[in-house]
Amino acid sequence: MSAAPRIAALVERLLGAPPPVLIRAWDGSEAGPQGAPVVMVRHPRALRRMLFRPGELGLARAWVAGELDVEGELYPALDVISGMVWNRPEGVAPAGRSLLAAGRELLALAGPVPVPPPPPREEVRRRTGPLHSLRRDRQAISHHYDVGNDFYELVLGPSMVYSCAVFGTAGDTLETAQANKLDLICRKLDLREGQRLLDVGCGWGSLALHAAREYGARVVGITLSTEQAEYARTRAVKEGLEDRVEFRVQDYRETDDGPFDAISSVGMAEHVGTARYREYAGQLFGLLREGGRLLNHQIARRPMKDESSYRIDPFIDAYVFPDGELAPVGRTVTLLERAGFEVRDLESLREHYALTLRQWVRNLEERWEEAVRLTSPGRARVWRLYMAASALSFERGHIGVNQVLAVRPPATGASGLPLRTRDWRPAGGTEKDLAA
Incomplete structure (x- = not known):
């Protein structure tokens, strides 16, 4: 029998339903519904990877190596495949005999497998030190961010902002939406002329420069990426803001020159880790003056029935954000409060990130x-x-992103926030416009 029908039968045995895609194998054979998205298995090596690393990591290695691919647009194939996995009834899993038979069929399809294929060079090779130690966090950040500023310029566009934008309407340009987000953060923090802002995980400096240029703030931006810091410093000089903005290669645990009037942490807390989050919250609390505001912008996952069963996504851990962890937003709020913060506002931006x-x-x-x-x-x-997979996850509500505004309570109890009105909301659109 040709390869594609055997692969399709194998997938059906493992998932409990026929594959919702057309499979095209290295021998030119096809199997699956005509007109469906096409998944190409270009080489038997893709199956060998799954033999030695069953599950998502084996599939990821085959994808990165180009042995597994999608014909045409990526979204339709990801949508039907992920939908099948997400909508799979609980408790439905192949029996032991079925798994054994699937393993034998996979071995027959993969051909001779004396040794496992080496993983693609883009995979994280070695991590040293305890989880979320200073040394290991620097390695993780370098893996993701030090891949070339030119590459990030290509992906992110002129704004060089690597976090969720804020759209007035779904038709806004990316640059407009990112400018909305930067200004929204500054207004939530109520930045004023001469105030000190600490930007934790400052990236390529976009928020820090916006706060200095538009609000007259004096900003310290910290990052663990040498390439980001150098890029941000160059931008500051070009804009004539080097006297107002300082960029450091520094961990938040090493920052000790508070107090600051405000702190922004945008897309950084995902790198902190559950075990260190209380320390992170406490450190930021200690760096704020009384009455100072924190804006924590962070991706969240849905809570699980058994939180102890949470595992970092193998593909993301090996290729994208090593050691990154997501937590439910409720846990984030609780830990901020335990550190002493008064949480005053929470805004979900899930659809905006998609x-x-x-x-x-x-x-x-x-x-x-x-x-x-520029890369490889x-x-x-x-x-x-x-x-692309993350966009679908945000659209389906499997992950979200939230801005949490918190205050270090002053002795008087006066927060300095408006009584009711969210006067920091961006103009130019409504929630109804965005949903459309």
Whole structure:
């Protein structure tokens, strides 16, 4: 029998239903519904990877190596495949005999497998030190962010903002939406001329420069990425803001020159880890003056029935954000409160992140050859897959993103916030406009 029908039968045995895609194998054979998205298994090596690393990591290695691919648009294939996995009834799993038979069939399809294929070079190779130690966190950040500023310019566009934008309407350009987000943060923090802002995980400096240029703040931006810090410093000089903004290669645990009037942490807390989150919250609390505000912008996952069963996604851990962890927003709020903060506002931006990611994917796909030249074919494939899959996860509500505004309570109890009105809301659209 040709390879594709055998692969389709194997998938059905493992998932309990026929594959919702057309499978095209290395021998030219096809199996599956005509007109469905096409998944190409280009080489038996893809199956060998699954033999040695069953599950998502084996599939990820095959994808990064180019042995597994999708014909045409990526979203339709990801949508039907992920939908099948997400909607699978609880408790439905192949029996032991079925798994054994599947393993034998996979071995027969994969061919001779004396040793496992080496993982693609884009995979994290070695991590040293305890989880979320200073040394290990620096290694993790370097793996993700020190892949070339030119590559990030291509993906992110001129704003160089690597976090969820805020859209007035779904038709806003990415630049407009990112400018909305930067200004929204500054207004939530109520920044004023001469105030000190600490930007934790400052990236390429966009928020820090906006706060200094538009609000007259004096800003310290910290990052663990040397490439980001150098890029941000160059931007500050070009804009004539080097006397107002300082960029450091520094961990939040090493920052000790408070008090600050405000702290922003945008897309950074996902790297902190559950075990360190109380320490993170306490450190930021100690760096704020009384009455100072914290804006914590963080991706969240849905809570689980058994939180102890949470595991970091193997593909994300190996190729994208090593050691990154997501927590339910309720846990984040609780830990901020335990550190002494008064949480005053929480805004979900879930749909906004889906729109942001789709624009990043479009940027990458439109300049694909240049992206490959700037990094590697495997690296470009990693970014395309993780951003497209993340967009679908936000759209389906499997993950979200939230801005939490918190205050270090002063002795008087006066928070300095408006009584009711969210006067920091951006103009130019309504929630109804965005949903449309």
